[in-house]
Each structure stands twice: as C-alpha cells, then as structure tokens.
Amino acid sequence: MAGLFATIEGIDGSGKTTVAAKVADSLHRAGIAVAQTTEPTHTWRGEAVKWAIDRDVDGVSEAFLFLADRKAHGAEIRVWLDAGKLVLSDRYADSTYAYQGARLAGRIPDPVAWLRDLSLPFVVPPDVTYFLAVPPHVAIARLASRSKTIRFEEPAFLAAVDANYRKLANNPRFVTVDATRTAETVAGDIERDLMQRFPRPRAST
Secondary structure: OOOOOEEOOOOOOOOOHHHHHHHHHHHHOOEEEEEEOOOOOOOOHHHHHHHHHHOOOHHHHHHHHHHEEEEHHHHHHHHHHHHEEEEEEEEOHHHHHHHHHHHHOOOOOOOOHHHHHHHHOOOOOOEEEEEOOOOOOOEEEEOOOOOOOOOHOOOHHHHHHHHHHHHHOOOOOOOEEEOOOOOHHHHHHHHHHHHHHHOOOOOOO
C-alpha cells in the first residue's frame, strides 16, 4: 500500500484522543495528507459498540460488535492507504486485545490470543503503534473530573488493561511514549517520528 497506517493506544486517561487530534492537526498544517479516524467508528456499527458498553452487555457479545465495526473500518482504511494517505487512528485492534482481553480473563483461556485469532481476517496491520504509557493511578486521577465513569475506568480493571498493553508493546511495531508529560510534548514526539517515517505525499493546496 502507498500510505502509512499509524495507531495511538493506551488506557483511558492516557490522553489518546487529545494527542491524536493534535498530531493530525500538526501534520495537516505541515502539508501531509492525513486521514484521521477512531474506534469505535462514527457509524451505526460504532454506535452499536457504544450502546453495548453503556448497557454493560456480556463480554463476548461486546467483542463481536467491535469486530463487526473493525471489518467495515478496515475497508475504509485500505482506501485511504491506497490513496497514499497517512492514516492515524485513535485506538484500533490492540485496544480490543487489551480491554476485551481483560474483561474476558477467567472466562476464556488466553483471551488475547482468542481475540487476535478472531480479528485476523479483518485487521489492517498498522505500520506503527504509539503506546501512551501512563501509570493507572495517574490515569485515574486525570479521569476524576469526568461527570460519568464507565466500567472501563475502574482502577482494578484499568490496571489489568495496562498490563495487557505493556505485554503487547513488546512487539517491535510499538513505540512506547511517556504519557505522563503534557499532551503537547507527547504529540510533538509522535509528530516528529511520523514525519521521519512518512515524508510524503503532501496534501494538495
């Protein structure tokens, strides 16, 4: 494929969404052709995922909803890559492995491996994944100001998710970034790394 696929991952409170937006904006201003996206997607499939999370449906059903959303998302990502764009996704498959893997622990043997096997036909392999590393207690403190807390933000669960992410981050595809720093600093590090990996093509004016 002509483009480059980058994902930003991390536990809730790591700053993924804020950092992704800042990186995309900087790259746009630098003339890089960027397609910014997220999971769950802003489609009816993504809304079904959010509906399931809000209603605390069982973990297996939730996992399959994520997979259905990712299947359609992958087709869109391939179009952007074929067009030579830098695709930047706020969360992708590794988020499912980390979060749903933690939720299904004790219910399914080796849930992360199970989820990977299910995902294999639908996943577009990222070229690089930035793991925003932050201790769970720091993330929890950042989340304290939110008016609504979902089960994903409970301390014990978030610690299990963080452990999954740190195991996943042993893959050479991952770049671990210290996310205890400001969002501007984190975004700057990622932007510079992406500019080295993807110096072209420039967006048309």
